[in-house]
Amino acid sequence: MAVGLQGLPVLHPVPGVRLGAAAAGIRYQGRDDLVVLELAEGGRGAAVFTRNAFCAAPVTLARRHLAAGAPRFLLVNSGNANAGTGAAGMVAAEASCAALAGLAGCAAQAVLPFSTGVIGEPLNVERLAAGLPAALADLSEAGWERAARAIMTTDTVAKGASRQVVIEGRTVTVTGIAKGSGMIRPDMATMLAYVATDAPVSAERLQECLEEAVNESFNRITVDGDTSTNDACVLVASGRAEIPEIQGYGPAFETLCEAVTAVCMELAQAIIRDGEGATKFITVEVLGGRDERECLDVAYTIAHSPLVKTAFHASDPNWGRILAAVGRAGVEEMDLDAVTIRLGEVCIVRDGGRDPAYTEAAGQAVMNEPEITVTVDLGRGDAKERVWTTDLSYEYVRINAEYRT
Incomplete structure (x- = not known):
């Protein structure tokens, strides 16, 4: 739908x-x-x-x-x-x-x-x-x-x-x-x-x-x-x-x-x-990069992660998956203490770990929404980029498994 x-x-x-x-x-x-x-x-x-x-x-x-x-x-x-x-x-x-x-x-x-x-x-x-x-x-x-x-x-x-x-x-x-x-x-x-x-x-x-x-x-x-x-x-x-x-x-x-x-x-x-099987519309914003490429690498690593996408489908605030995606995006010499990650207006990561003010209930409230924004601030420059993606659902698998039948 x-x-x-x-x-x-x-x-x-x-x-x-x-x-x-x-x-x-x-x-x-x-x-x-x-x-x-x-x-x-x-x-x-x-x-x-x-x-x-x-x-x-x-x-x-x-x-x-x-x-x-x-x-x-x-x-x-x-x-x-x-x-x-x-x-x-x-x-x-x-x-x-x-x-x-x-x-x-x-x-x-x-x-x-x-x-x-x-x-x-x-x-x-x-x-x-x-x-x-x-x-x-x-x-x-x-x-x-x-x-x-x-x-x-x-x-x-x-x-x-x-x-x-x-x-x-x-x-x-x-x-x-x-x-x-x-x-x-x-x-x-x-x-x-x-x-x-x-x-x-x-x-x-x-x-x-x-x-x-x-x-x-x-x-x-x-x-x-x-x-x-x-x-x-x-x-x-x-x-x-x-x-x-x-x-x-x-x-x-x-x-x-x-x-x-x-x-x-x-x-x-x-x-x-209208993505195949989509139940969520997800915006991934990456700020504070040194250049456009760096921001896009982070944004697409998040957007393409099956673990992140399935968590979105389940409305599961498993924020560690987002953190891991940012960490493997290939950003050289990343200062972890400078990175912040937000789900909507809720800060989930700050100073290299979970934001002390974060609660599971706050994260859950964001993940329950059909439209979600993930914001990553790399804290190392002025570049910013934005991509849009979907969750990964059972229906996506069914559509593509049965596409030619």
Whole structure:
């Protein structure tokens, strides 16, 4: 059950961006599993992709097509990752792009392909191609909600976010959707995320805006420490807003970046709230580090510890597990007496041991909550970082044990 998610918010249409969905039967029966996103001619695109060496064929091809020019279409299928499929996987990805391009009357390289689902199984291009006419017929600026549901795999809820801001006296919209629930430890983005704006933005600023947003959002979440073969996050700009093109680093760029970051942050947190089997939404904050890397090493060591995560699931204030995780995070020459650790507002560790004022009842009260913050102050610098994670439940094991059955 998703922690603190109440369904999709209002997703504002983005002028110049249309989405359509269809049921192609690629793996799932009786539900949409194919999405086409159309970007108005003259729009621009930016993307970040997984750093997993076994990246999926659509990731490789999307990178290649994006380098050749701005996209006109994004093509997404769920249920099959088309990863670990060798040369045949690339042929399937290319054939998928060609099929859409043939129907839409554009070059195949103007299509960016994306897939998510089971790794190692051939993608059924015939079914995908057969579903394309229906997806194209469904294209609408109001198609965000249906598309958000179509890209789901083990997600229990659809994920979307939207913001409207004023730039140069005009309303500019930023809307996005994402999918992801397990195999989440991004090294660029998340499982799949698509964000669009109607702002006119140069290609360089668009890429910078996306990378800044991703670094503060999708690159700070983890469910299980597994980086997917298919992670991708795309930001497209239709340019339909009647403002001057954003080319520099002034207030217009800053306002747009803030809106894109806010959307990405909401989507990233939604992925954690809907983590596979999650019953807790956990924020890990690390302060007082010498640099960003040191803070992240501590934060992820806590967030990835099975012992810590299972204690959270049991609502067990077994604070020694957190202490041990901090100690093995690889921080050189750590001054133990300078470290403090808190559960919520409750100090559990100070001066190298348990805080004298700590009580089991106080720790238990925090651990009983569905949303918990762990704060570690290393007391050795000014750097700080934050990541979001989940507990580790019986349900997580069941979902992943039965994923292909």
